[in-house]
Amino acid sequence: MKDIYKVIVYFCILSSILVNKSLVLGGKVRHFKWEVGYIHWSPDGLEGVVLGINGQFPGPTIRARAGDTVHVELTNHLHTEGVVIHWHGIRQIGTPWADGTAAISQCAINPGETFVYRFEVDKAGTYFYHGHYGMQRSAGLYGSLIVDVAEGEKEPFLYDGDFNILLSDWWHSSSHEQEVDLSSKPMRWIGEPQTLLINGRGQYNCSLAAAYFSNSSVSQCNIRGGEQYAPQILHVHPNKTYRLRIASTTALASLNLAIGNHKMVVVEADGNYLQPFSVENMDIYSGESYSVLFTADQNPSNNYWISISVRGREPRTPQGLTILKYHPNSASKLPKSPPPVAPRWDDYNYSKSFTNKILALTGSPKPPTTYNRRIMLLNTQNLIDGYTKWAINNVSLILPATPYLGSIKFGLSNAFDLKTPPDHFSHDYDVMRPAPNQNSSYGSGVYMLSFNTTIDVILQNANALRENVSEIHPWHLHGHDFWVLGYGEGKFSKKDEEKFNLKNPPLRNTAVIFPFGWTALRFVADNPGVWAFHCHIEPHLHMGMGVIFAEGVGRVKKIPTEALGCGLTGKMLMNNVHK
Amino acid sequence: MKDIYKVIVYFCILSSILVNKSLVLGGKVRHFKWEVGYIHWSPDGLEGVVLGINGQFPGPTIRARAGDTVHVELTNHLHTEGVVIHWHGIRQIGTPWADGTAAISQCAINPGETFVYRFEVDKAGTYFYHGHYGMQRSAGLYGSLIVDVAEGEKEPFLYDGDFNILLSDWWHSSSHEQEVDLSSKPMRWIGEPQTLLINGRGQYNCSLAAAYFSNSSVSQCNIRGGEQYAPQILHVHPNKTYRLRIASTTALASLNLAIGNHKMVVVEADGNYLQPFSVENMDIYSGESYSVLFTADQNPSNNYWISISVRGREPRTPQGLTILKYHPNSASKLPKSPPPVAPRWDDYNYSKSFTNKILALTGSPKPPTTYNRRIMLLNTQNLIDGYTKWAINNVSLILPATPYLGSIKFGLSNAFDLKTPPDHFSHDYDVMRPAPNQNSSYGSGVYMLSFNTTIDVILQNANALRENVSEIHPWHLHGHDFWVLGYGEGKFSKKDEEKFNLKNPPLRNTAVIFPFGWTALRFVADNPGVWAFHCHIEPHLHMGMGVIFAEGVGRVKKIPTEALGCGLTGKMLMNNVHK
Incomplete structure (x- = not known):
């Protein structure tokens, strides 16, 4: 009997070692336990209220190595607000539910509840994280995420x-x-x-x-x-x-x-x-x-x-x-x-x-030389019933109550506008002048991208509501890096394509459009999930300046239930057992 | 064939008439469609932000007749906050999920979602409604609810x-x-x-x-x-x-x-x-x-x-x-x-x-002459790890992430503290002086009341943290009216019972405790549900000044799924189908 106990104890110790070290093929698991709450803080000498993590602002810095798994157990300590955290620049390959975009990749975490973000940081680099619900980023919900090269790997430059x-x-x-x-x-x-x-x-x-x-x-x-x-x-x-x-x-x-x-x-x-x-x-x-x-x-x-x-x-x-x-x-x-x-x-x-001057390091991945689908996205400032909004191809994005990832995966038909938003805008639109008709409409439609196809996006800037005003918009894509093929002035035309840089375009997740100009991007829709693509200026997104891309959602594996407990997915899952 | 069409059309018309008139035995259905959102408002000449309903502050007045059914379709237009509305004074007989208390009777309504409050206003009177989540009442989420006597009935007084x-x-x-x-x-x-x-x-x-x-x-x-x-x-x-x-x-x-x-x-x-x-x-x-x-x-x-x-x-x-x-x-x-x-x-x-002077009109319902259980509730101000809190019998209420109504109904064991909070406080507690030990602890336990028993509650006030300070606390009970049997000075003692008014005590849902005094209440636990009983001062409740009563929860009929979609009830209901 004694020997049996020894064996049991031995196995217990062994398994606890394995759990504690949390070994995962190719990297470590980095565990974090975070509590989000409002705190008094004085970011600039004047005390105010900020959204802090574990009582600090900005939130703690995450430092990991490429190939590691980041595991953040996030508890919402707000009194009435939901919360999510987006891991900006992390592509969430295989874990689209961990992208941390409310109404897109998951239901917001309710007050008092805990959600586990678990994802691989597959690529070394300088990243950050931030709230992606309402304007919680503006409230101070952000911090740094640094991924060092994998053990044994080297950066292509030296520093002390x-x-x-x-x-x-x-x-x-x-x-x-x-x-x-x-x-x-x-x-x-x-x-x-x-x-x-x-x-x-x-x-x-x-x-x-x-x-x-x-x-x-x-x-x-x-x-x-x-x-x-x-x-x-x-x-x-x-x-x-x-x-x-x-x-x-x-x-x-x-x-x-x-x-x-x-x-x-x-x-x-x-x-x-x-x-x-x-x-x-x-x-x-x-x-x-x-x-x-x-x-x-x-x-x-x-x-x-x-x-x-x-x-x-x-x-x-x-x-x-x-x-x-x-x-x-x-x-x-x-x-x-x-x-x-x-x-x-x-x-x-x-x-x-x-x-x-921003060009890819020699030896970096090159873009496909052709594209399967080109989406022209005209950025305009509009008035809808007297409300100032931003619109893309005349659709001002309004996020649905049910996150897209679940509603698309489960084929729910009432969760968002089934009408696909347009791939083009009117060819006679004058980007240099205020629109003759400044009206627009709200929409929650999705650009459904065929899996593994190459997508070109031409971001087209235009005059805003006031004459001679066109603003800078840095557009950020979730779930991917894209190649920036070029920038140009005025309205993009087919012949601008000839000047595309296919040799050493930089890979980015964010690219700017300059006033009255265009920016051309290319990416491969190879990451199953639903991904926001939007102006990273917080009030602009709040005012509708974004679109939704979805690709290969059928290939997405089991979405954690905790990401689905709101809106129509929550209803669907609950009503199956609770009649 | 033609005749069949006629019959179908006839039935369609008939049913649409029935639906439109929404006839319910004993009363009308009063329909309201509300949208809750923050608005700029100037309640006192200085503009600020208030929680409005349909763009107005205070919210619209509901006016109905006794026996009517109030049907409020509430859509949450907040950006990141949940919302609920409590119908203050309405006992919610048979509809405990419509009491509008977040974390108690229902999950907060998520942004973008709609919840239907449907309940009978069974008794004429002057009522109101208000937010019951975080401090949303303080933000201005309130309005009037007036119930006139049923058609043909008369008030016991006249007015023009x-x-x-x-x-x-x-x-x-x-x-x-x-x-x-x-x-x-x-x-x-x-x-x-x-x-x-x-x-x-x-x-x-x-x-x-x-x-x-x-x-x-x-x-x-x-x-x-x-x-x-x-x-x-x-x-x-x-x-x-x-x-x-x-x-x-x-x-x-x-x-x-x-x-x-x-x-x-x-x-x-x-x-x-x-x-x-x-x-x-x-x-x-x-x-x-x-x-x-x-x-x-x-x-x-x-x-x-x-x-x-x-x-x-x-x-x-x-x-x-x-x-x-x-x-x-x-x-x-x-x-x-x-x-x-x-x-x-x-x-x-x-x-x-x-x-x-407040006494029941002759002929009003009288209280049972004896009680089955007496709960003494000592109100103290405390410090927990340096945080100022209010506590009842040394427990400062902290609401759980899963509303009690669902967690008790489904017998979930991890949703709240299973330890019952105490029915008494130490007999040698000196209510006239600051406590020698001002420490306390948090709790989410429930007073489980045997169904149909008579409960006495003695609310006992005490000195707060500072010497010679004792504050007024108006305590409000959900789901019931209670009889106010008496008020007294200092610490309640058994012989104070002799002075209880059992002849014409007023029925109320709110009763005050005066500084350094006590207030005695009696009610019958005959309304299946989970009911908050708390100081109605918003910051005091926020600081833990309340208790939870539950009675006959097994008798509660089907709770609408929409009230259960958060915390452990949401998880339970979803995981049964989604493994």
Whole structure:
């Protein structure tokens, strides 16, 4: 008998070791236990309420290796609101229900309930995560997700250390208030952000650099370093090379980032390697991420500014600043010169020149040379019954109560508009002028993509409601990277295709359309699931600026029940047993 | 063939007539289609965001006759929040799932979804409805529900016309902010309301009566009448008698109401007739409703004030005012005298004297003479890990993710604390002093009441955290009326029972406990369902001040699936078919 007990104990120990190490073929399982709730926080010196994770803002940084499985047990501690988290840039291959998009990939997690996000991070890179329900991203629900190369693998560049900075913008009105403002008739625009944040830290009503601006009425910040809004200082050693990982989860602002006196070499975008190129400053749009290398090769007795400035909208928001501190200088030693001066906010040629330098590293996957289906998406600002909306091919996206993934998988016919939204817009539409008819309509239809086909998307920008206004829109695709084949001015025409870059187009998950311009993308619809494709500007998505792609949903394996418990899928599953 | 068609057409017409008239034995079906959403509103002259129904605040008034069925199709138009509506004072006999208490009687209605509340209003009276999820009542989700006597029936008093006024209090900080403040460590108290509202209308930063107060720094309101915050004037004809229906849905404030120069005869409380008594002014606590009769027998060339003033807390909120306008005076003609002066806020003897006058009309149902179970409920303010909470017998109520009605009905064992909360508190607890140990713990346990037994509840007030502080708590019971057997000072003792009023105790659904006092209630547990019993002060409930009663849940008929689609009931029902 004693021996039997020994064997049992042995097996118990063995199995507990296996469970604890959570071995999964090809990588580790990284366990996280998160609680989402509102907290008092002072992102910029003025206290407000933010959406925090485990009582902190921004949320904890996830760090994993390519091939690992991330396992986040998320408990909703909000009082009346649902919540989801989207893992921006992670393609969710085989786990489309873990994409964290309410009304698309899953039902929002109810207050008091727990949902497990479990997915593989298959590709090294700089990513982030954020809320994707209502405007919860604007409320501060975001954090960084860094995937290092798999053990034994090497990056195609060398560095001595790395830093991670997540950029965002901050308003003093709550995201709830902003939602009501944007949904009002007439619409009340939320205005420019009060503060730009670097890793959730900014300064309002004072400036780290006020001393440099003789004509400024803003006072020098009096910061001890322990404040929630104290800048996170970057500590470097002279002559070492660093990787700066940058991601932007701004609600609105397009940004330009610079390190005073230092050049940067751009090497990664959205988790894909680039042909390295050197810049003095760089643009970054909401939804994008980059890695840049820089060497601490300047006068080591000085510290230097790192600055972010608004691009593409007339700025009413001061630069966001932090300090690059050379060892062994004091962190409180201010740089010798004023912060970098950003290019003019409306110098789009400058932005285009930067964007056109972004090309795939030699040896990167190449796009198919032809496409099976081309979808032209015209972005317009419209009025629907007096409400200001954004529409794509004259359809302003309204999300259904039942997430698409479940309703398509189970063939429910009443869950969303069965009418497919159009692949084209009127060939005589004048993108340079306000539409003669500014009316539009709501829709929840889906672009059903044939599995494994190659899809071209031409994003076409246009004049907004007001004359001579066309805005920047960074479009983000879930579930895929796409190749950016080209950018152009005015209306896309068939002959623009001849200039497509099929040789070394960069792979991205986010691409900008410039004012009055177009952007051409290509991807292969090879990831079974339902995927949002939308402007990453939070209020624009809220106002309908997005479309839904679905592909191979029949191939999606068992969707966890917890993702289906709302709307018509919940009803269907429950009513089968409960008559 | 033709004849068959005729027959079919005939049946179609017949059935459509039946459906349209929605005939139900004993009453009509009153149909309402409501959409809940945040709207910009100006309850007191300062614009804010309120929870509106069909774009209006307060929500629409429901008016029905006793025996009617109310059918409200409620669609949640919020972006990320669930919603429910509680029909305060309606006992929901046979429809416990329609009580509108999130986490108790149903799952909150998800954004984009519709839930049908369908219930009988079996008893004439003055009622109201309000949100019962998080602090959505504080956000403005409320309205009136008036049930007239059944056709052919008569009230036991006469009047020429009636008015309906719903009282509330208003803060300039959002209910979301208030929730975070109250849940903080250390707790941040929400403070006194900025404004008192009569039918959702109040005046901030100006007063209708400023002209009467020579030493006031507040300016006279300049109101044209069309403003959202313009007072609703009560139009009367000389020498006519009116019924004033009054209900209080305040989040915090206890009120005293007066009509300048006019006496009032109190005739109804919480939907039950009273032995009429005359007063110059009256107290009304949150959760209570009254009808009073008054005759327009004063000098008809004048108008008169109607005022509400804060009681029981040191007032920092100006009186709420409106005008009783005698025909044919102009509405803008101000009364001759200043508004009524309320009794001192801490004159509890005055309040007790009013409360003791409330007795059932002769012929009203009498309570059973004995009880089967007596539950002593000690109300204390506590600290749990530094968080300020309210607790009952040392348990601070925390609501589970799965509504009790479903989890008890289906015998789920993990949905809430199976440990029954205590029926008594320590006999040596000193209610006159702060507790020596102010610690407490959270709980979600249920008082399981044997069906059809008579329950006595002794609500025992005590000193709060600070010395010499004991607050007013109006306790509201769902699913029942109770008899109020008596009120007393200090700690309840067995011999207090001798003074119980078993002759003509009033039937109520809400009863106050005075500072350092007790209140004795009796009811019969004859309504199958799960029923909240809690302090009606919104922040107090939010801080745990409530208990849960369950009775005869096995007798509850089919709970609509839509009420069960969350938490463990949702999981259970879905997983039976979806393995």
